[in-house]
Amino acid sequence: MYGKLENCGGCNTCMMACSFEKTGAFNTKASPLEIVFDEHEKRYLVHFIEEGEEYGERSFCDGCPGVEEPMCVRYCREWIEMRRLVDTYRQILKSRCENEE
Amino acid sequence: MKNRMSKSTGSFNGKLIRVDLTTQRITIEDCSDAMTDWLGGSGYAAKLLFDELPAWVTPYDPRNLIIISAGALIGTPAPGACKMSISTIGPVTGGWATGSSDSHLGVELKQAGYDFIILEGRSTRPVYLYINNDVIEIRSADVLWGLDTWETIDKLNELHGESLHSLVIGPAGENMSRGACVLQGKYRAFGRCGTGAVFGSKLLKAVVCKGSGYVHVNNPSAFLHKVSECRSRIMNSDTFREMGRLGTVNSYRQRQKIGAVAYKNFQGYQLPDDLFESIDPEPIIKKYQISRSGFPGCPISCNRIIHFTDGEYSGLTSMMSPYEIVGGIMSKLAIADSHYQVKVFTECNRMGLDVDMVGGAIAWAMECWQRGILTEDDTEGLELTWGDKNVVSKLIKQIAYREGFGSILTEGSAKAAELIGRGSDYYAMHIKGQDLYEMMRSSTGLCLGVAVSTRGGTHTTGAPCIEQSSIRVSDDEAQRIFGLSAYQVQNPDTYDGKAEMIVYYEQLTRAINSLGICLFNTVWLDMNFMNLDDITELINQGVGLTLTTDELKEMTMKLIDMEKAINIKFAGFDRTDDMPTPRDITEAVPDGPRKGWKLDMNQYNLMLDRYYELHGWDTVSGLPTRETLIRRGLDNVLEFMETKFKE
Ligand code: SF4
Ligand code: SF4
Ligand code: SF4
Numbered sequence: 001m002y003g004k005l006e007n008c009g010g011c012n013t014c015m016m017a018c019s020f021e022k023t024g025a026f027n028t029k030a031s032p033l034e035i036v037f038d039e040h041e042k043r044y045l046v047h048f049i050e051e052g053e054e055y056g057e058r059s060f061c062d063g064c065p066g067v068e069e070p071m072c073v074r075y076c077r078e079w080i081e082m083r084r085l086v087d088t089y090r091q092i093l094k095s096r097c098e099n100e101e
Numbered sequence: 102m103k104n105r106m107s108k109s110t111g112s113f114n115g116k117l118i119r120v121d122l123t124t125q126r127i128t129i130e131d132c133s134d135a136m137t138d139w140l141g142g143s144g145y146a147a148k149l150l151f152d153e154l155p156a157w158v159t160p161y162d163p164r165n166l167i168i169i170s171a172g173a174l175i176g177t178p179a180p181g182a183c184k185m186s187i188s189t190i191g192p193v194t195g196g197w198a199t200g201s202s203d204s205h206l207g208v209e210l211k212q213a214g215y216d217f218i219i220l221e222g223r224s225t226r227p228v229y230l231y232i233n234n235d236v237i238e239i240r241s242a243d244v245l246w247g248l249d250t251w252e253t254i255d256k257l258n259e260l261h262g263e264s265l266h267s268l269v270i271g272p273a274g275e276n277m278s279r280g281a282c283v284l285q286g287k288y289r290a291f292g293r294c295g296t297g298a299v300f301g302s303k304l305l306k307a308v309v310c311k312g313s314g315y316v317h318v319n320n321p322s323a324f325l326h327k328v329s330e331c332r333s334r335i336m337n338s339d340t341f342r343e344m345g346r347l348g349t350v351n352s353y354r355q356r357q358k359i360g361a362v363a364y365k366n367f368q369g370y371q372l373p374d375d376l377f378e379s380i381d382p383e384p385i386i387k388k389y390q391i392s393r394s395g396f397p398g399c400p401i402s403c404n405r406i407i408h409f410t411d412g413e414y415s416g417l418t419s420m421m422s423p424y425e426i427v428g429g430i431m432s433k434l435a436i437a438d439s440h441y442q443v444k445v446f447t448e449c450n451r452m453g454l455d456v457d458m459v460g461g462a463i464a465w466a467m468e469c470w471q472r473g474i475l476t477e478d479d480t481e482g483l484e485l486t487w488g489d490k491n492v493v494s495k496l497i498k499q500i501a502y503r504e505g506f507g508s509i510l511t512e513g514s515a516k517a518a519e520l521i522g523r524g525s526d527y528y529a530m531h532i533k534g535q536d537l538y539e540m541m542r543s544s545t546g547l548c549l550g551v552a553v554s555t556r557g558g559t560h561t562t563g564a565p566c567i568e569q570s571s572i573r574v575s576d577d578e579a580q581r582i583f584g585l586s587a588y589q590v591q592n593p594d595t596y597d598g599k600a601e602m603i604v605y606y607e608q609l610t611r612a613i614n615s616l617g618i619c620l621f622n623t624v625w626l627d628m629n630f631m632n633l634d635d636i637t638e639l640i641n642q643g644v645g646l647t648l649t650t651d652e653l654k655e656m657t658m659k660l661i662d663m664e665k666a667i668n669i670k671f672a673g674f675d676r677t678d679d680m681p682t683p684r685d686i687t688e689a690v691p692d693g694p695r696k697g698w699k700l701d702m703n704q705y706n707l708m709l710d711r712y713y714e715l716h717g718w719d720t721v722s723g724l725p726t727r728e729t730l731i732r733r734g735l736d737n738v739l740e741f742m743e744t745k746f747k748e
Contacts, residue, residue, distance in 0.1 A: 007345075009402040011395030012205070016178045020325070025315035026177055027212060028397075037264075042408060042418060043392040057313060074329070075178050077336065077345075077400045 001048045001092060002036075003085040007078050008044040010035050014082065017075035021064065030057035033072050046082070048089045063090040111319040111644035113141055113173040116215050118237055120230060122303050123163060123222030127237050132217065136644060140656055141216055142172035142615035143199050146188035147663040149219070150197075152737065156670050156745075160192040160295070161277065161302035163223035169268070169308065170218075171204075172617025173644050175397070176211030176316035177324070180331050180631060181619030183207060183396035185285070187268075191294040192279045193458075193513060194533045194557040196672030197664045198294035201614055202285045203396040203404075206266040206310050213312025220305060229257070229307035234314065242306035246275065249451040250284045257309055267309040271453025273501040274301040278511040280458030280500065280536075284450060288394070288404070288420035292455050293535060294556055319645030327638050331622075331631050332400050340572065340627040341401060345393075348403040349424040350382040355571045356428070359593075360693020361543040363433045365471075365487055366464035367530055367684065370540060371693035372432055379437040382427055389443075394420060401621055407443050414444050422446035429460035429538030434467060435487040448494055452501035458513050461529075461536020463496055465514035466506070468528045469521070479521065480506040526683075532558030533678050541685040542700060544568035544593035549708055550603045553679045555664040561620055563607035567628075568593045578628040593695070596704040600712035605633075611657035612636050658716065659733040662725050666738040669724060669745070676723030679709060 015031040023030055032054075034047040048061040063086065064070035076082040115133035120126075135145035146168035158164045167189050174182040185207040191198020210218070213234050220230070227242035244260075245253050250271040258264050266286065273281035274297030281297030282290040291297075300306070318324040335341055343351040356362045357377055360370045372380070389409055395402030408418045422442040431442050449456045463485075469475040470485035477484070483492055483506060499507020509517045514529035514536050530537045535557025541548040550564025560566065567574060568591055579590040583605050589598030609623055613636065624632045631639075637650045648656075668674040680686070681700060689699040710720045717729030730739040 007393050007402075009393030009395030009404070011399055011402055012208070012397050013178050013395075013399070016176075016208075016397065020178075020321070023315065024321065025317045027313065027315045028208060029212065029313040030315070042406060075332070077395070077402060 001050060001089050003046045003048070003088065005044070005046055005078050005081050005085065007081070008035065008046065010037060010044040011077070013075045014046075014072040017071035021067075021071040022059065027057065032059050032061035034058070046085055048085075061089065063093050111173070112177050112211070112316050113644050114211065114214050114216050117217035117219060118215050118232070119219045119221070120237075120239065121222045122220060122224040122228065122239065122305065125239050127239070135216070136173055137646065140173070140612065140615035140660065142170045142617060143186040143188050143201070144611060144615040144656075144660040144663075145217070146170055146186070146199065147197065147660060147667060150188065150190060151663055151667050151670065154190065154671075158190060158671070160190050160195065160198075160299055163303070164221065165190050165299060165302075167220040167296070167299055167303070167305070168217060169220075171207035171210040171216055172615055173216070174639060175204075175207040175617035177318055177328075177643055178398045179328050179618065179639050179643065180335055180398060180400055181622030182398040182617050184614070184617050184619050185210075185291075186614055186617075187283055187291045187296045189294075189296055189299045190667070190671050191296065191556070192277070192298050193293070193295045193535050194668070194672055196533070196668035196674060197555050198296060199556055199614070200282065200291035200294050200296050202283075202291040203289045203399075203619070204266075204285045205397065206268060206285060206308070207617060208397050209266050209310040209312040211312065211316050212314050213310060214314050218308065220303060223302065224304040227304045227306050229305070229309065232308070232310040232312075234312055242304075245306045247272070250453050251287050251451050253307060254287055257307060261309070265309045265311060267307050269307040269453070270297040270300045270305075271451060271501065273452045273454045273511075274298055275306075276501065276503045276511075277301045278454065278500055278503065279513045279516070280455045280462070280511065281453055282455040284453055288450060290450065290455065292425075293457055293559060295455070297453050318643045320642045324639070324642035327635070327642055331635055331639075334629050335622060335631075336400050338627055338629055340630070344401050344403045344621065344626075347383060347386060348405060348421060350386075350422070350427055352424060352570075353382060353427055356569065358694075359543070359569055360690065360695050361540050361569055363428055363538065363540055365435055366433060366468040366528060367540065368468065369692055370543065370690050370695070376432070376435060376437050380427060380431045380439055380442070382422065382439060382442060385439055385443065386421060390421070391418075399619060399622065403621060409440065409443070412440055414440055417444065417447065419443050419447040419450075425456050425460075425538055429457050430493070433460050433464045433538065434493060436490050436493065437488055438490060441490050445490070445493065445497070448497050452497060454497065454501055457538050458536045459497060459500065460538055461531065462500070462510040462514045462517060463493060465517065465525070465529050466496075466510060469525050472528075474523050474525050475521065528684070530682050530684065532682065533672070533674060535559060537682070539564065541681045542688075542690050542698070543695075545596050545705075545708065546599040546602055548681055548685070548700065548705070549599055549712060550606065552681050553603070553709070553712060555661065555668055562610050563603045565602055565606055566625060567591060572627060574628055582624055582628060582632055594698060596701070596708045600708050600715055603712060604715045607661055608654045608657040609633055609636070611660045612653060615660065616640065655733075659735065661716065662729065662733055662735055662738065665718070665725060666735070666741070670741060676709070676721070679723055681705070
């Protein structure tokens, strides 16, 4: 899922934090979250890697079930908007689960 | 998921890449002692430059080293941990040269498993260094040579088929302009000191790096707890909100109010109202900002991307100019066109030129023109009229390519004045050869901090900004951080306590420059941001040291001794080089609320004495004493000095 964050500056801190959540160390290339620059719109986009999209060191974002405030939210300067994106992503995962059931 | 984590005690890798461009030999060396003894980063770079280079080495000699460092906290989310540094023997002062820049490349280097890149020797053909984890290659830069920085980055990405983080030089570096800098990406520069010219002298066009390993911290939960605490203090402040809204130019109004905006090469300290309004950066940001631009770990993200949709520069996408452009080029050259600040920043970046040097050299030339010292005979027909942006743009190109009158300006105002003579040196506003945008008569602490800076006039190595800030510091805060009163810290006219404050900020800047942290995330900007206690805690939890704050302070004092030793060895600086400029000594503040205030040189000298005493330096020569060098374990410096001064 790609999401827009009005004031994202591509600092990548969310990627570091997320990689720590998943691996216990920091590695922007091992984060299930990716910040990409949209050349057309000249702005950064947040990409939650979904199951099946994994590549390199990156696994998929499972929405951090059971974690009230995931690391990507905690370490983002735009955390309110980031939480909104994570909530949306979690909704998508949930509805997929429900559909599969 | 594959897991390539290795056992480590912390975020310092203890490994450096050494590249000999003459022999094309690449070696990996262990540097585990760099952290424990020198705090890594620029601290260790100073040690290497002093230890490895004989005193006869000059900046462009192949023996000179370029030391690129990614400090120990880079690669972690510590606030502002994204500042890489490049250190060398620099062509601007002839001595210690170091510049830092926001950087994504630093994270890549740390993830590739290294803390430093050392480049020595000189290539016979243009080259760039390619690092992809353990693949390290010197590659031909024939197709890159001659390109400006933006073209170089685009070409590198095209060659590699992906967007890579890179450090590049432009035409200014290739032509060894003393004002040449190295750019990180298209917009961020390792400013001042002429590091780009040293790249050029080695025919080194760029460094690209990719790393996909893991950065560990020693005690993850304590480290992240500290990081979160510091982040929340930073993010719950008005300073954070203002920096987020406008970036560094947020200080423009405050500076005008207190009389600290340079006008026509410091002939004025406050802008005429109409010029002030026509430079104002705020409307540009409001109208043309398309996104923010931040760097790893930094909650502040003070940069923003601008896209002009109308006007003379319609279609230009670039980064919003920082305050240096507003105060160092726009106001100093009296250019009444706010849009031009983005344009001129872009031109300097594309040429790979330091904006402070550009502003300093051109302001000197324009004042000399105003006074009839320079004429069309000198400038090859160019009229150096204040405010003429077309002339400024033309000169920027000439400086970068060493053409026309630019071939004189490219030396910086100090050396240009030497070449021209005719009394023009009085108007060359520099310290140790480094062009100033800092206003030395605007406050006493700033004056001292800029004058004593080991890399030449600069506000980021110990000079405070808090004297001029709109933030009010309480007595409690001043006492807790500096051991001073609020009056001593913030009164711009008092000389009392300023030496102590400068030394605190020197300690802070050496610690953060070594670790890779941005100054704006510290008590330099706001008393609630990170102080030396916080930094000590981050080092201990991140790297696994067990320092007290006092021990950290003492280590930084050793680093400053080493910088001083480099200056003694390669540039011969002493107390006479720690003085304000002749104009700042001679003239009173010309206008604004502090009109008529004049530096009291008796008081200045007492303040300088006190500053030397705090360092353990001799007050007559300004150099470290024998006892100090022994106490700090700098036996090799002592040996060097005893031999040098016996001769
Ligand atoms: S929700 Fe968890 S896994 Fe997904 S991006 Fe955030 S921190 Fe990473
Ligand atoms: S931390 Fe927030 S602002 Fe920074 S890149 Fe991630 S989403 Fe963007
Ligand atoms: S505050 Fe600005 S200069 Fe400092 S690290 Fe953040 S973005 Fe870079």
